[in-house]
Amino acid sequence: MPRRREARDKVTIIDIADAAGVSKSTVSLVLTGRGSVKSETRERIHKAMDALGYVYNRGAANLRNSDSKIVGLVLNDLSNPFFAEFAIGVESVLQMAGYVAFMANTAESIVRQAQVMRMMREHGAGGIILCPALDTAAEELAWADTADTPLLVAIRRLPGVAASTVIPDNTAGSARITRHLLNLGHKRIAYIGGMHSMVVRQDRFLGFSGAMAAAGNAIDPGLNIESMPTRDGGFSAMGAALALPDRPTAVVCYNDVVAIGAMLAAAKRGLVVGRDIAICGFDDTSEARHVSPALTTIAVDAVGLGERAAAMLLERITNPDAPATTHIGPADLVIRESCGAYHHALQAAG
Amino acid sequence: MPRRREARDKVTIIDIADAAGVSKSTVSLVLTGRGSVKSETRERIHKAMDALGYVYNRGAANLRNSDSKIVGLVLNDLSNPFFAEFAIGVESVLQMAGYVAFMANTAESIVRQAQVMRMMREHGAGGIILCPALDTAAEELAWADTADTPLLVAIRRLPGVAASTVIPDNTAGSARITRHLLNLGHKRIAYIGGMHSMVVRQDRFLGFSGAMAAAGNAIDPGLNIESMPTRDGGFSAMGAALALPDRPTAVVCYNDVVAIGAMLAAAKRGLVVGRDIAICGFDDTSEARHVSPALTTIAVDAVGLGERAAAMLLERITNPDAPATTHIGPADLVIRESCGAYHHALQAAG
DNA sequence: TCCAGAAAATGGAACGTTCCATTTATTTCT
DNA sequence: AGAAATAAATGGAACGTTCCATTTTCTGGA
Numbered sequence: 001m002p003r004r005r006e007a008r009d010k011v012t013i014i015d016i017a018d019a020a021g022v023s024k025s026t027v028s029l030v031l032t033g034r035g036s037v038k039s040e041t042r043e044r045i046h047k048a049m050d051a052l053g054y055v056y057n058r059g060a061a062n063l064r065n066s067d068s069k070i071v072g073l074v075l076n077d078l079s080n081p082f083f084a085e086f087a088i089g090v091e092s093v094l095q096m097a098g099y100v101a102f103m104a105n106t107a108e109s110i111v112r113q114a115q116v117m118r119m120m121r122e123h124g125a126g127g128i129i130l131c132p133a134l135d136t137a138a139e140e141l142a143w144a145d146t147a148d149t150p151l152l153v154a155i156r157r158l159p160g161v162a163a164s165t166v167i168p169d170n171t172a173g174s175a176r177i178t179r180h181l182l183n184l185g186h187k188r189i190a191y192i193g194g195m196h197s198m199v200v201r202q203d204r205f206l207g208f209s210g211a212m213a214a215a216g217n218a219i220d221p222g223l224n225i226e227s228m229p230t231r232d233g234g235f236s237a238m239g240a241a242l243a244l245p246d247r248p249t250a251v252v253c254y255n256d257v258v259a260i261g262a263m264l265a266a267a268k269r270g271l272v273v274g275r276d277i278a279i280c281g282f283d284d285t286s287e288a289r290h291v292s293p294a295l296t297t298i299a300v301d302a303v304g305l306g307e308r309a310a311a312m313l314l315e316r317i318t319n320p321d322a323p324a325t326t327h328i329g330p331a332d333l334v335i336r337e338s339c340g341a342y343h344h345a346l347q348a349a350g
Numbered sequence: 351m352p353r354r355r356e357a358r359d360k361v362t363i364i365d366i367a368d369a370a371g372v373s374k375s376t377v378s379l380v381l382t383g384r385g386s387v388k389s390e391t392r393e394r395i396h397k398a399m400d401a402l403g404y405v406y407n408r409g410a411a412n413l414r415n416s417d418s419k420i421v422g423l424v425l426n427d428l429s430n431p432f433f434a435e436f437a438i439g440v441e442s443v444l445q446m447a448g449y450v451a452f453m454a455n456t457a458e459s460i461v462r463q464a465q466v467m468r469m470m471r472e473h474g475a476g477g478i479i480l481c482p483a484l485d486t487a488a489e490e491l492a493w494a495d496t497a498d499t500p501l502l503v504a505i506r507r508l509p510g511v512a513a514s515t516v517i518p519d520n521t522a523g524s525a526r527i528t529r530h531l532l533n534l535g536h537k538r539i540a541y542i543g544g545m546h547s548m549v550v551r552q553d554r555f556l557g558f559s560g561a562m563a564a565a566g567n568a569i570d571p572g573l574n575i576e577s578m579p580t581r582d583g584g585f586s587a588m589g590a591a592l593a594l595p596d597r598p599t600a601v602v603c604y605n606d607v608v609a610i611g612a613m614l615a616a617a618k619r620g621l622v623v624g625r626d627i628a629i630c631g632f633d634d635t636s637e638a639r640h641v642s643p644a645l646t647t648i649a650v651d652a653v654g655l656g657e658r659a660a661a662m663l664l665e666r667i668t669n670p671d672a673p674a675t676t677h678i679g680p681a682d683l684v685i686r687e688s689c690g691a692y693h694h695a696l697q698a699a700g
Numbered sequence: 701t702c703c704a705g706a707a708a709a710t711g712g713a714a715c716g717t718t719c720c721a722t723t724t725a726t727t728t729c730t
Numbered sequence: 731a732g733a734a735a736t737a738a739a740t741g742g743a744a745c746g747t748t749c750c751a752t753t754t755t756c757t758g759g760a
Contacts, residue, residue: 010416010498012716023740028718035719036737053496058472059409059418060716063745066360068409070473073453078441084434091428091455095462100469103423103453105441112445119450122408123420123473146403148360260640290610292642362746373710378748385749386707410746413715 011052019048031056062124069099071313072120072128074113076156078105080257081285082302083131086155089306090129097314099126108133114140121149127313130163131155134198150316154309156200164316165326166309168300170200170282173331174207177280177298178252180333182215184341186250186278190223192237192262193254198229201254204282208252223248227258234261242269249277250339256281256288259295263338278339293337305329361402369398381406412474419449421663422470422478424463426506428455430607431635432652433481436505439656440479447664449476458483464490471499477663480513481505484548500666504659506550514666515676516659518650520550520632523681524557527630527648528602530683532565534691536600536628540573542587542612543604548579551604554632558602573598577608584611592619600628600689606635609645613688628689643687655679 013031017024022041029035030042048054062068073090075083087103094101102120106113113133120128121143127150130141138160144151151163158165181189191208194201205224212219225240227233234253238261241248253259259281263273271277274293281288284299308327316322335341363381367374372391379385380392398404412418423440425433437453444451452470456463463483470478471493477500480491488510494501501513508515531539541558544551555574562569575590577583584603588611591598603609609631613623621627624643631638634649658677666672685691 010716014716024717025719025740025742026738029739032718035739038738041738053493055468056472057413057474057716059412059474060745061718062409063407063413063716063747064718066745069469078434078438079431081429081431081434084428084431088428088455088457092457095454095466100452100466100473101454102450104445104451105438107438107442116445116450118405119419122406123450124407124409143403287637287640290637290641360746364746374747375710375712375749376708379709382748385709388708391708407746410715411748413717413746414748416715 010057011054012057013054015052016045016048016054019052020045059124066124068124068126070123070125071099071101071310071317072117072125073101073103074116074120074128074130075103075105076108076113076131076133078107081287082256082283083155085285085302086131086306086309089303089308090310091306092303093307093310093314097310099314106133110134110136110140125149127152127317129154129309129313132158148320150313150320152309152313152316154305156198157203159199162324164312164324166305166312166329167327168305168329169331170203171207171210173282173298173300173333174204174252175211176207176331176333177282177296178208178211179215180296180335180341181250181252181278181280181339182211182217184250184278184339187217188220188223188246188248188250189217190225190241190248190251191219191254192225192241192251193227193234193258194229195226204254227254229254229258231257231261231264234258235265236261238262238265242266242271251277251279253279253281256283256285256295256297259297259338260287260291263291263295274337274340280339284334288336296336296339296341297334299332299334301329360407361404362407363404365402366395366398366404369402370395409474416474418474418476420452420473420475421449421660421667422452422467422475423454424466424470424478424480425453425455426458426463426481426483428457431637432606432633433505435635435652436481436656436659439653439658440660441656442653443657443660443664447660449664456483460484460486460490475499477502477667479504479659479663482508498670500663500670502659502663502666504655506548507553509549512674514662514674516655516662516679517677518655518679519681520553521557521560523632523648523650523683524554524602525561526557526681526683527632527646528558528561529565530646530685530691531600531602531628531630531689532561532567534600534628534689537567538570538573538596538598538600539567540575540591540598540601541569541604542575542591542601543577543584543608544579545576554604577604579604579608581607581611581614584608585615586611588612588615592616592621598627601630603629603631606631606633606638606645606647609647609688610637610641613641613645624687624690630689634684638686646686646689646691647684649682649684650679 013024013027017027029037030045071094077083091101104116110133129152131154141161145162153163154166157167225237227237253262259279262279266273266277273279281295281297284297288295288297363374363377367377379387380395427433441451454466460483479502481504491511495512503513504516507517575587577587603612609629612629616623616627623629631645631647634647638645638647
């Protein structure tokens with residue numbers, strides 16, 4: 001098997017210079033487009049480059065001028081479509097700006113998170129976008145204070161960290177969907193899913209309780225049920241809610257995946273979701289649309305948040321002395337079938 | 351606002367050396383763990399490192415020894431959960447091996463793909479895993495022949511490219527699910543979704559037609575319907591199939607997302623999927639489980655494929671003269687509700 | 701106590717770029 | 731044609747590390 005593998009050692013700027021009969025400085029000039037070189041020479045150099053299969057060595061270049069055009073993106077859970085969409089948003093604006101993203105998945109492990117962020121900094125990332133793993137401590141991110149690698153925290157805010165932040169309006173969104181249920185006539189409403197140590201849950205619960213209070217509705221502490229923010233978590237939390245002597249007529253869930261688990265639990269007990277009980281989610285992942293009945297939820301525009309995060313980080317990279325800022329994105333109600341708004345409308349009309 | 355930002359310029363190995371009262375060579379020794387240094391000195395050096403907030407400069411190091419511990423991962427469609435899962439698999443084995451992934455999403459754009467791969471090579475990626483965008487030409491990947499950056503092509507094979515390959519067994523999987531329909535008594539079976547220019551569709555269609563032929567079943571060319579491999583594509587292709595004078599009783603879809611579109615189209619015409627018509631998919635994405643009725647499909651273990659791809663690439667990086675190899679992963683039938691196997695069983699029993 | 705050998709530490713060249721200070725070539729003006 | 735001005739090209743130091751060849755320091759045995 002005659003495997004062609006001629007140019008074993010990598011070809012450098014100097015090889016190009018020799019081939020084109022100029023000095024390495026001239027080659028550098030055309031590479032960076034900085035000086036002025038005769039177009040004829042430039043052409044000769046380009047020809048030499050692809051004749052020899054030259055590939056630019058950014059590592060070497062960065063050694064001198066250190067603007068690496070790379071940005072780290074650290075995600076806590078890539079298997080959640082929400083974060084995949086967020087990543088797409090980030091990626092698209094980075095790519096547009098000539099940056100490339102170093103992307104990593106921590107799977108909610110803070111040790112992996114630490115490893116990965118170190119690696120990124122070692123590789124010269126110009127900035128890092130972090131969707132923090134559960135239980136990330138502010139101290140772990142202390143380097144962001146001092147270092148010249150700007151940090152942007154996204155989706156889960158991190159109190160006590162000197163970093164720009166991009167999150168959806170969890171509180172307003174949650175209040176909005178709660179009011180929706182209230183308007184449909186519900187009074188006994190449960191809040192399920194998520195652990196109380198999670199800031200995101202705190203924010204969302206705040207919206208829930210605020211809306212309840214504003215409507216003069218008491219919250220039964222027994223209807224505030226924690227669980228892992230997963231489908232299984234939603235399933236068991238809903239089971240607990242339904243086992244109550246005085247069961248709720250509606251439940252607002254921490255997020256879509258919890259809501260889907262909750263729907264399964266309700267269906268298992270013979271309840272028709274959207275008629276016998278109202279269930280709603282948060283995030284508007286694509287699953288929310290496909291599940292049956294389709295899930296009423298809060299849309300937070302994951303892609304848009306990603307784009308915004310990237311833009312804000314880029315801004316801080318080019319202008320390192322700008323202060324850290326916070327962006328809070330919209331959270332809009334999308335009404336589908338799982339809360340029975342349609343049923344309700346029919347009934348009101350008839 | 352008193353923003354602390356003392357050590358503006360980055361601290362180097364030499365600063366550490368000074369602080370610890372040794373030479374830079376000694377610091378390098380402890381960094382790489384290569385030579386033998388007194389544990390007392392090592393400790394002193396470590397202390398100096400985190401006192402000064404040192405971060406290792408891999409770019410500089412690679413300049414000398416060029417094993418960069420970075421691998422590129424180029425995905426054609428991150429919004430498809432299948433690829434997100436694949437990425438998770440890749441990432442996990444890379445991370446285990448001390449590598450970090452440079453991940454990028456091409457969104458099926460071959461120009462973005464070219465850009466991104468160039469960037470990765472410029473940044474010194476030791477190898478690249480590519481899930482090629484639609485219409486990727488073999489010539490674009492010519493560098494893989496010559497260069498010292500091994501390439502691994504995944505999910506969509508690329509005829510004529512000198513690269514290792516990891517794909518699921520599309521043909522066998524497709525044959526398997528077709529036989530399932532045949533066993534349920536279907537004879538008029540359509541194949542819908544995907545464009546005929548896609549190798550993956552060719553492979554899957556081959557399995558379909560093989561199984562049909564083996565059962566002595568003719569394929570009506572009118573029942574081979576192309577579409578974009580998206581939900582909308584599936585929707586319209588199914589619409590076309592159902593508009594036929596002699597409509598099929600079962601349809602095998604290019605993949606899950608096409609199948610979900612097809613289910614929507616069938617439901618819209620008042621057909622109950624799984625009773626009036628059988629529909630099946632390919633991939634076993636998480637949506638397949640959640641959709642209603644749950645989708646019968648072919649599971650290809652995206653995470654496993656990713657792990658395998660990463661392992662194979664790593665193998666080629668450490669052993670560059672090993673020949674390119676191909677791995678074909680399993681494709682297993684998972685029976686749910688959308689093909690009416692349950693109905694069928696009841697009927698047979700009763 | 702001295703020496704051999706091992707252990708520990710060091711200096712300096714190299715890696716592939718950039719960029720400053722120069723030199724060399726080309727144009728323009730009188 | 732010659733000088734002045736501009737354009738084009740160059741040499742070499744620097745960036746932060748590694749690693750080879752050395753030198754220095756330590757250890758234990760006679």
